[in-house]
Amino acid sequence: MLDEKNLQTLLRLKRHEMPPPGYHERVLQEFHRRQQAELLRRPLWQIALDRAQNFFGEHRPMQYAYAAGAAVAVALAAAVSIQSFQPVNSRSMAEIAASETVAAQAPEEAFRAPAGRFADAPPRYVLDSRPVSYEPPYSF
Amino acid sequence: MKYSPRLYGLLYHMTSNHEDANDLLQDVFAKAYRSITGFRGKSSFYTWLHSIGVNMTINFLKKRGRRHTLSLDDVDSGIQNDKEFIEMTAGSTPIREANLNELQQRLNEAMMKLSEEHRAVVTMFDIQGMPHAEISKIMGVSEGTVRSRLFYAHRQLQNFLEEFRN
Numbered sequence: 001m002l003d004e005k006n007l008q009t010l011l012r013l014k015r016h017e018m019p020p021p022g023y024h025e026r027v028l029q030e031f032h033r034r035q036q037a038e039l040l041r042r043p044l045w046q047i048a049l050d051r052a053q054n055f056f057g058e059h060r061p062m063q064y065a066y067a068a069g070a071a072v073a074v075a076l077a078a079a080v081s082i083q084s085f086q087p088v089n090s091r092s093m094a095e096i097a098a099s100e101t102v103a104a105q106a107p108e109e110a111f112r113a114p115a116g117r118f119a120d121a122p123p124r125y126v127l128d129s130r131p132v133s134y135e136p137p138y139s140f
Numbered sequence: 141m142k143y144s145p146r147l148y149g150l151l152y153h154m155t156s157n158h159e160d161a162n163d164l165l166q167d168v169f170a171k172a173y174r175s176i177t178g179f180r181g182k183s184s185f186y187t188w189l190h191s192i193g194v195n196m197t198i199n200f201l202k203k204r205g206r207r208h209t210l211s212l213d214d215v216d217s218g219i220q221n222d223k224e225f226i227e228m229t230a231g232s233t234p235i236r237e238a239n240l241n242e243l244q245q246r247l248n249e250a251m252m253k254l255s256e257e258h259r260a261v262v263t264m265f266d267i268q269g270m271p272h273a274e275i276s277k278i279m280g281v282s283e284g285t286v287r288s289r290l291f292y293a294h295r296q297l298q299n300f301l302e303e304f305r306n
Contacts, residue, residue: 003298019152
């Protein structure tokens with residue numbers, strides 16, 4: 001049997017096994033050629049999938065889960081706060097536009113008191129109005 | 141591409157086939173190119189690149205199974221000036237009479253009988269001269285495992301090459 005020393009020497013001699021001369025100079029050219037051929041041969045979705053797999057393989061998903069969770073929380077909070085600051089009886093622009101159209105077409109209809117609970121009460125514009133003579137005189 | 145010669149050596153000695161080593165070298169560079177953002181600098185770039193190479197080669201060899209042919213790279217003429225080669229061929233050693241090419245072929249055949257993991261360790265330690273610590277980082281195992289694999293692989297190679305004694 002070969003002893004340990006001889007075996008190690010024999011194995012070290014294998015480092016003299018070399019590829020054909022000029023091989024390492026051509027490696028870069030071959031690399032570029034293969035990369036171009038690969039891009040032309042493969043469908044776009046496959047390249048995108050491959051790159052996505054690489055991306056998620058290299059980056060731990062937990063890092064992004066925290067950021068995504070925080071973004072969702074901020075978006076939800078913004079949506080809730082916008083809803084809560086809106087007036088309850090606010091009318092939409094369409095309703096306002098429709099009522100203005102009605103007023104323009106029939107002014108007397110628009111100023112008619114609403115039917116219902118205040119139907120018997122005098123019109124509001126009568127109560128709120130004051131005679132001109134009640135205006136305090138300007139004094140200097 | 142300054143990493144090419146040593147990486148090629150690793151792939152070639154693990155596959156014993158120039159065409160396979162060439163294809164794997166290109167695949168390893170392509171994978172490293174795509175995954176370069178994953179390199180965090182925890183180890184040297186060389187170690188990172190070698191770990192990709194070792195993993196891809198082991199997967200390739202496991203898929204290929206026993207279907208393989210040996211194709212020998214040219215032996216560099218520098219071997220004639222190698223001190224160890226001169227000592228080995230000048231003295232009375234078991235391999236004195238062996239033809240260099242035959243010896244190369246026998247050794248490659250013996251290497252191919254080792255498991256992929258054992259061959260990787262022998263290649264990196266005995267042929268490429270890497271320290272145990274670096275091999276353990278590349279292969280993702282402890283130094284003790286590297287030493288144990290080396291010991292077992294040497295025993296196996298000694299058995300396979302026993303005929304050189306006669």
